[in-house]
Amino acid sequence: MKAPVFEEFDPASDCDCPGCLHWRSAARSSPSSLTISLGGHPAAHGARRALVLAAAAGTVIGGAHTVPAVASDHGPVRPGLPSSDEPPTPQGGSGPLHGPAGSPGSPPKHVTGLPATTRAAIVKRAKVWLAAKVPYSMVKFWSDGYRQDCSGFVSMAWNLGSNEWTGSLNKYGTRVTREQLQPGDMLLFHNPSNPQKGSHVVLFGGWTDYTHTYYVAYEQTPPRARKQSTPYAYWSNSSHYVPYRYKGLKQEEKAAVGGSASTAFPGAKSFGAGAGNANVTRLGKLLVDRGGGRFYTTGPGPRWGEADRLATQAFQRAQGWTGANADGLPGSTTWAYLVGGKGKDIPPVAGTASRPGSAASKVPPYPGRGMFRPGASNAYVTQLGRQLVKKGFGKNYTKGPGPRWGETDRRGVEAFQRSQGWRGGAADGYPGPETWRRLFS
Incomplete structure (x- = not known):
């Protein structure tokens, strides 16, 4: 097992994290201030306070002596997880x-x-x-x-x-x-x-x-x-x-990329029965990005199919369009909304992803990536956790599963993703549409 990484903490150093900047400023203005509830190096606050007390008493600390190594929150973060709610990135000017x-x-x-x-x-x-x-x-x-x-x-x-x-x-x-x-x-x-x-x-x-x-x-x-x-x-x-x-x-x-040609509507002939081209693939990716991932069991790809029609229709209906304006075939307005990021996303419970009675129709709609992120708490997290347990990937749970997203949920999802042969960013522990579909299939 690789030894954990530690850093030595020296209060007199030029560390630039927000906590250290605050403490150096506080020490200059009020050496007796010993409040330790702020950010910075939480594990080192005890050592810091002892050093401030020693300095206030006139104690001289030899340059050859260093504070014992303590875990620093500047240390490496677990891949796929944020180091904190806010990136600790104060910056210089121009x-x-x-x-x-x-x-x-x-x-x-x-x-x-x-x-x-x-x-x-x-x-x-x-x-x-x-x-x-x-x-x-x-x-x-x-x-x-x-x-x-x-x-x-x-x-x-x-x-x-x-x-x-x-x-x-x-x-x-x-x-x-x-x-x-x-x-x-x-x-x-x-x-x-x-x-x-x-x-x-x-x-x-x-x-x-x-x-x-x-x-x-x-x-x-x-x-x-x-x-x-x-x-x-x-x-x-x-x-x-x-x-x-x-x-x-x-x-x-x-x-x-990104020029006027990339946003122009490619024409109605690019879509519909028998169509096969890069515009169909792009349409599918845009629809997945707007909540239509549940309609695709594979792809999206260049060959027009029923999944493309159903996803397009769901997006059109999400805008409140009906009749010929929601026929599942993209026109110039539908295309402009998708390419420009306009309008409403496809609701998680809208539409039917496949034929009634088929295996795919039993998969609950994917609720969106926002349901599974640090700080999230909702019924979908509980639903996901229970399915992980059911599939044999719940060994990390000591209690629950529950509605608050946590590291236990992420590790369970990561284990499931790796069981599919995925690696790197595809196995980061955060469920996307394809992870959701496979987990509930």
Whole structure:
């Protein structure tokens, strides 16, 4: 068994987590303040308090002595789980690249337009920091001159030539829809009322499967740069994250994705009996993303089928359309709603996924990814847990299952997913439409 990772905690260090920043500030303003209920390094608060008391009493602590190693909440997180409800990512502001040994560098020379780059180059630069295990810091700069926080990471990957922050990165990008996301784009959340409360930015590395509920995120977050399967748009504040595409992408890449052709209705002939093309696949993926995953036992794929018609009809009815406007064949309005992310999603209980009496019709409707995430509490979590027990994947439960989503539920789902032969992001312990269908089949 691999030994757990510990870090030594030194109160006099330059650790940049919110807790340590607060304690250093508190120590300067009021050395006698010993409140220990704030964030930072919870396991080290006892050691911290002892050191503050010693300092207040005039005790000299020798430089050669260190505090015994304690578990730090900067330590590695379990893959697939958020390190906290809010990403602990305070950040620096806009500024130039830094020169050798962390000294301020000269502002970049004026260049007309943005530096041109490609998606492959963006991801490659991100992976350089991952390979180097660049530690998180809002005040330190890596050897390439970029600040070692979340916004500095994206500034580096986009090769901006300056250190930006979440309040300025948007001017280097163009907003895109969720459906248009491609590797190298960013997902940005800037909280203008309190930029250090939740504000964060990550690089999009691609969807983990056809349901488009999880994606690979490249990000700079304590303790270091990482790559992780992440629920769309993020673990917390999900509705506030906005997708952007770098304006300096080479022209041929812009034309390949996200252009006007990618949003235009391909025509009625692309859909219906006998149709087989990439537009059918795209339609199916858009429908799955809007709650239509329960209609598909396989796919979506390029061959038009009854699953496509039923899912399209369910989406149309969700908008309140009837008659010929809800015939299951996508027209220009249906297409515009799907591509633009407009209208209402397909309700979990709407429609019938298959012929009455068939095996698929006995599968309860998939309730959506939002039912299974940290902090969720609902009847679907209980239903899922009971099915895991029934299928022989409930060994992790010491009580329950119950309505509150927890690590026990996630580990049970992960075990089931691995039993299907899935690995990586497809076996992260969070049930998508295909996991749900197989579990209840």
